[in-house]
Amino acid sequence: xxxxxxxxxxxxxxxxxxxxETGRGTPVILVHGSPxxxxxxxxxxxxxxxxxxxxxxxxxxxxxxxxxxxxxEPAAHTRAMADAVGAVMQAYGEPGFICxxxxxxxVALHAAAAHADRIRGCLLLEPVFFRAxxxxxxxxxxxxxxxxxxxxxxxxxxGEPEVIRHMVDFWFGDGAYARLPPPVQQFLAAAAGSxxxxxxxxxxxxxxxxxxxxxxAPVVIGYGSASPAVVPAIARALAAIVPNGRIExxxxxxxxxxxxxxxxxxxxxxxxxx
Numbered sequence: 001x002x003x004x005x006x007x008x009x010x011x012x013x014x015x016x017x018x019x020x021e022t023g024r025g026t027p028v029i030l031v032h033g034s035p036x037x038x039x040x041x042x043x044x045x046x047x048x049x050x051x052x053x054x055x056x057x058x059x060x061x062x063x064x065x066x067x068x069x070x071x072x073e074p075a076a077h078t079r080a081m082a083d084a085v086g087a088v089m090q091a092y093g094e095p096g097f098i099c100x101x102x103x104x105x106x107v108a109l110h111a112a113a114a115h116a117d118r119i120r121g122c123l124l125l126e127p128v129f130f131r132a133x134x135x136x137x138x139x140x141x142x143x144x145x146x147x148x149x150x151x152x153x154x155x156x157x158x159g160e161p162e163v164i165r166h167m168v169d170f171w172f173g174d175g176a177y178a179r180l181p182p183p184v185q186q187f188l189a190a191a192a193g194s195x196x197x198x199x200x201x202x203x204x205x206x207x208x209x210x211x212x213x214x215x216x217a218p219v220v221i222g223y224g225s226a227s228p229a230v231v232p233a234i235a236r237a238l239a240a241i242v243p244n245g246r247i248e249x250x251x252x253x254x255x256x257x258x259x260x261x262x263x264x265x266x267x268x269x270x271x272x273x274x
Contacts, residue, residue, distance in 0.1 A: 003056075008064070009087050015085045018064035020059045023048075027067065027092045028273060029055045031085055031111075033102030033196035037063030037193035040101070044258055047266035052273060053091075057121030059107065060084050061194050074205045078103075083111035089115055097273050099123040102171075103198045109238075110207065112214045121272045125265065126231050126255055127237055131205040135212075136237035145230050149203055154195045159193035167199075171255035172235070200216055212241050219245040222268055224253030224261070231255070 008016040020038060021027075022045065038056030041158040044239055052270070059081055061067035072080045085107055095118045102110025105127025112119045133142040148170070150266065155163040165177035168188065188195075219242045221235040232249075239245035248268055253261045 006091075009084075011084060013069040013071075013089055015060055015066045015069045015084070017057065017060065017087060019055055019088050021055045023050065023053050025051045025053050026273060027053045027055055027089075027094065027096030029085065029096065029098045030055065030115065030271065031098065031100035031104035031106075031108045032059065032062070033100075033104045033176075034059075035062060035188065035195050036104070039063070040258055044269070046266045047263045048269060051098075053092075055088065057085060057088055059104070072201075073201040074204035075206050076199075077197060077206075078106050078110055078205055081107045081198075081201075082114060084117055085111040091120055093119050097269075099124070099125070099269055099272075100127065101125040102255065103128055103202055105129065106202055106205070109212075109215075109219075112217070112219075113123045113207070113211050116214045118214065120219045121220070123220045123222060123268055123272050124214065124238070125222045125226065125257060125268075126227060127234060127238065128223065129204045129205070129234055130203055131207055132234050132236055132241060133240055134236035135209050138233055138237055141230055141233045144267060146203060149199050153200050153203075156192045156196035161189045163197065164188050164192040167195070171228075173254060179250060199249035209241060213243060216243050218250055218272065220268060220272055221245060222248045222257075222265070224248060224255065224257050225249050225251050226254045246274060 003020045003022045005020045008018050010016050013202050030041045033267045036057045051120050058065040098108045098112050106129050118238045130233035168177040222229045223235045223239050250264045
């Protein structure tokens with residue numbers, strides 16, 4: 001069954017959120033990373049099969065969604081993005097599942113914790129949830145990550161959008177940016193400002209251990225075995241915090257697993273929803 005574009009949702013702030021659905025059955029909301037949009041999940045969706053109502057969202061400021069109407073402090077940014085996802089969740093009349101990739105994993109986690117009664121399960125693929133490192137006491141990994149990503153944000157804000165090449169190489173391996181087609185490089189450079197806001201938001205989160213404890217549904221944290229060391233560190237920390245968390249490694253995958261390992265990602269979604 002083909003995609004069906006749903007009417008945009010209007011948030012209390014006046015911003016609009018665009019989303020699409022395909023299939024019938026239990027809702028499964030897919031939240032993309034930064035920068036990106038709902039169609040980032042297209043390769044994964046080809047392997048999901050029947051029996052699920054798959055919902056893809058364009059986060060505020062991406063795809064067909066309008067930006068957040070009011071600027072937010074970094075500590076409130078992810079929560080504001082999650083409010084948009086929560087509005088889509090509430091548009092469906094039954095509990096369902098939520099999956100998020102990268103920064104979308106942070107957004108999905110916030111939305112799931114805020115609407116725990118509507119969540120049957122949660123899959124987070126390489127969430128950049130540095131807050132878990134702080135809550136779990138992994139200060140060494142947190143300090144290293146903070147130094148690297150704070151430097152990236154500062155350089156983007158200083159007018160160096162091309163520095164996003166370092167972000168791409170960090171997540172996907174040395175030389176990954178140089179191998180991208182020029183139109184993709186241009187898209188990433190143009191989106192560096194939005195990405196830097198999301199990165200700053202991910203580093204400034206203040207969600208409490210108690211708030212995460214409200215999410216009692218199964219939480220699967222997936223990561224690629226070829227990803228940087230900070231990724232499994234976050235996965236381990238988060239799995240130790242949420243009441244019903246577990247870790248799944250995807251062999252030889254990196255942060256680009258939605259494109260490189262779509263069948264394995266779809267398999268994790270199917271297992272979650274079984």
